[in-house]
Amino acid sequence: MNKWNREQMAARVAADIHEGAVVNLGIGLPTLVANHLPAGADIILHSENGVIGMGPAPAPGEEDYDLINAGKQPVTLLAGGSYFHHADSFAMMRGGHLDICVLGAFQVSATGDLANWHTGAQDAIPAVGGAMDLAIGAKKTWVMMELLTKTGESKLVQACSYPLTGIACVSRIYSDLAVLDLGPNGATVVELADGLSFAQLQALTAVPLADGRECTINTQTTFLEKRI
Secondary structure, eight states: OOOOOHHHHHHHHHHTOOTTOEEEEOSSGGGGGGGGSOTTOSOEEEETTTEEEEOSOOOTTOOOTTSBOTTSOBOOEEEEEEEOOHHHHHHHHHTTOOSEEEEOOSEEETTOOEEOSOOOOTTOOOOOTTHHHHHHHSSEEEEEOOSBOTTSOBSEESSOOSOOSBSSOEEEEEOSSEEEEEETTEEEEEEEOTTOOHHHHHHHOSSOEEEOOOSOHHHHHHHHHHHO
16 A cells, blocks of 8 residues: 655645744654755744744754754754744743644544543653643644554544543644544545545544545645655
């Protein structure tokens, strides 16, 4: 079964970020989105540890570990970028100043509930960080994740079994198999990976899906080939 790889997933997210947006890219997969934003685009990247105006990842050998994102990865700073107190960063997040946040997830419900900070396992270390502030504070919350667990279980579920980060906060999932919109009426397929049918996706997914595609798979493939 064909899947979008991580770079293709990141490129797909980047394509939907509008000019003028202030965006937080969460720890893990979402950080790859920075490398696929058009050069010179009027898009401002924010990190919860107190950085705004980040650029793509630095070239090998040019890392500065005094300049990192929330995942402790070295980043670059574009002209006009700055770093500041952690409390100011959270004020931006909680104050509704972020247009979009892109987060990873353990589970997402069909109506947009998010679970991404703890699996409930007794030996797991809670990692809530700023996830709750981002999920609720941003104007749009998107999730970027592989649709299935390593054991083949759907991460898109009817109701989350893990502790919730936020309720009805996720509006879109960008996965390796499909792009899906979420809302009160459930999950709607926007795009499918090349070679994957709607019926195949439905068989892999733990919730009923609506087919809302407006373009063909060939169009999607051409779009991704141009960006990768």
